[in-house]
Amino acid sequence: MNEELAELAASGATALVSAMGTDLWQEARRLMSGVIAQARGSRRKELSVALDRSSTATRGAVDASVLHYWTEALAQLLERNPALAQDVMALASLRATEQPGVAIQVNSATHSGEVFAVLHGSQHFASGPKSRDRDSHDRDSRGRDSRDAEERP
Numbered sequence: 001m002n003e004e005l006a007e008l009a010a011s012g013a014t015a016l017v018s019a020m021g022t023d024l025w026q027e028a029r030r031l032m033s034g035v036i037a038q039a040r041g042s043r044r045k046e047l048s049v050a051l052d053r054s055s056t057a058t059r060g061a062v063d064a065s066v067l068h069y070w071t072e073a074l075a076q077l078l079e080r081n082p083a084l085a086q087d088v089m090a091l092a093s094l095r096a097t098e099q100p101g102v103a104i105q106v107n108s109a110t111h112s113g114e115v116f117a118v119l120h121g122s123q124h125f126a127s128g129p130k131s132r133d134r135d136s137h138d139r140d141s142r143g144r145d146s147r148d149a150e151e152r153p
Contacts, residue, residue: 013070
């Protein structure tokens, strides 16, 4: 498969998986159903079932295995029928209409992960031994900030 079609398959899969569980899902599903309709035999049935199963995804939950599945599926379909590129391009270009004043941000961390996020503006974060030592030394035995106590009359 040539590099352009492989990238198109990845872009189409990313758009499809990103739309799952959002307001874009019905349009993404319609576009993907059109692509799947070009598949042959049992592969068409398999992909249709997978697409229906994917419709139950939750907002913001992008599963790497689902993304891989759809990337491979689109790559195979494009390899067999390069004329599908235009349909996959329509799927890949699917974007939410921007609504003024509305912003959606999804952040998650698992196990011992940390998330530091900002939606608008900037974020300043210091990490490492020096910043942690400074914070622990600035607290008294009751957990109060010792710098505040020094400033009081």
